[in-house]
Amino acid sequence: MTDLRQLTDIDVLDRAGALALLDRADALHGHATARAPALDRLAGRTVVNLFFENSTRTRTSFxxxxxxxxxxxxxxxxxxSSTAKxxxxxxxxxxxDAMGCHAYVIRHGSDDAVAELAKVAGPEVAIVNAGSGASAHPTQALLDAMTIRHHKGDWSGLRVLIVGDIRHSRVARSNIKLLRLxxxxxxxxxxxxxxxxxxxSDPDIVHFDALGPALEGCDVVMTLRLQKERMQGANIPDGEHYFRQWGLTPERLALAKPDAIVMHPGPMNRGTEIDGAVADGPQSVILEQVGNGVAIRMAVLETVLGAA
Structure with missing residues (x-):
């Protein structure tokens, strides 16, 4: 894993590489969330957060x-910046790069922007995809896998449901790739x-057209928000109508296993894709996902900068 310089998508990882990042994040977890003094693993390095889209969790945790x-x-x-010009x-x-920066964490609205920059920069330049269009968000998938492992152990026996706006979701695409890996x-x-x-539409993915049957017997329920910024105005569903059919309520969650965990990448739209009682309830691990994001991103930065 020490030769991984660019994490542009889950596709660049094999199973051993993904597990190595998860294991390293577990080792760093205590330090990531304890507000302890900084380590010196990346002393003298400069990390640039190049965010062309709004972000709270991803940008802050990086x-x-x-x-x-x-x-x-x-x-x-x-x-x-000059991009506005x-x-x-x-x-x-x-x-x-001419100023001597060492790593670039990039979020961009285009599906291909991060991959194209990685090709121009060359394989020796440390680049991390922090979300590109609707195509990829590899560190979100890694932190989600870390959260699942903390609660459920090995993934092999689990039924995992991803529900909501699949079409416009980079989180869904990266999670599907990683969970299958x-x-x-x-x-x-x-x-x-x-x-x-x-x-x-892979035959290995079981798709449901209604939420109730999809929830039955699930171990993990991952809800997604409506990506309104990626929809044309005429295609934006009405929030109240959507909630009546697709919102994760306590009654619907009861169809899953009693110990099922509820996940959400944020930001949440309460009353649209998730009920507040579920988001704040005992089965929610949403805030744990946020904390795990710091540890995962520490592990990734260590790795792409050759300090792992």
Whole structure:
């Protein structure tokens, strides 16, 4: 794993590599969440957060992860940078690289932006995909897998349901890739017809057109928000109507196993895809996901910068 310089998608990992990142994150977990003094693993390194889309959890956790490893952090703001004047992502990277920065954490609205930059920069440049379009969000999938393992152990016997806006979700795509790589027992998706994804019609994925049957016997329920920013206005579902059919309520959750865990990548829209009583209930691990994100991103930054 020490030669992994670019985490552009789950596809760059094999099972051993994914497990190595998860194991390293477990080793770092106590330090990641304890507000302890910074380690010196990345002392003298500069990590740039190049975010071209809004973010709270991902951006903050990458910043904390870098600082807790001793790195210097530059939080790039696209709205106040030269990109607002028309500068391309590649030229922005070249400018920062000329200043001696070491790693680039990138979130972008285009599906291909991070992969294209990785090709231009070359394999020796440390690049991490922090979310690209509707295609990939590898560190979210890793933190989700870490959270599942903490509660359920091995993935092989589990039934995992991903429900909601599958069509526009990079979280869904990366989770599906990683859970299959890790050998999940049964992977389910559930979504209304307009929010299904044609590219995720693999026969190994069991798809449901109604939430009730999809929940039956599940060990893990992962809800997704409506990605309204990626929809054309005419296709945006009405929130109240959507909740009546697809919202995860306590009554619907009761169809899953009694010890099923509830996950959500955030931000949540309470009363649209999830009931507040479920989000704050005893089966919710949503805030644990947030904390695990710091540990996963510490492990990833260590690895791409050759400090693992």
């Amino acid at each position: 910043s904390l992860a870098a600082r807790r490893l001793g790195a210097e952090v530059i939080d790039f703001n696209a709205h106040t 028309g500068e391309s992502l590649v030229d922005t990277w070249r400018t920062l 890790l050998g999940v027992g049964e992977l389910r998706t559930a979504a209304p017809p307009s929010l299904r994804a044609a590219d995720l």
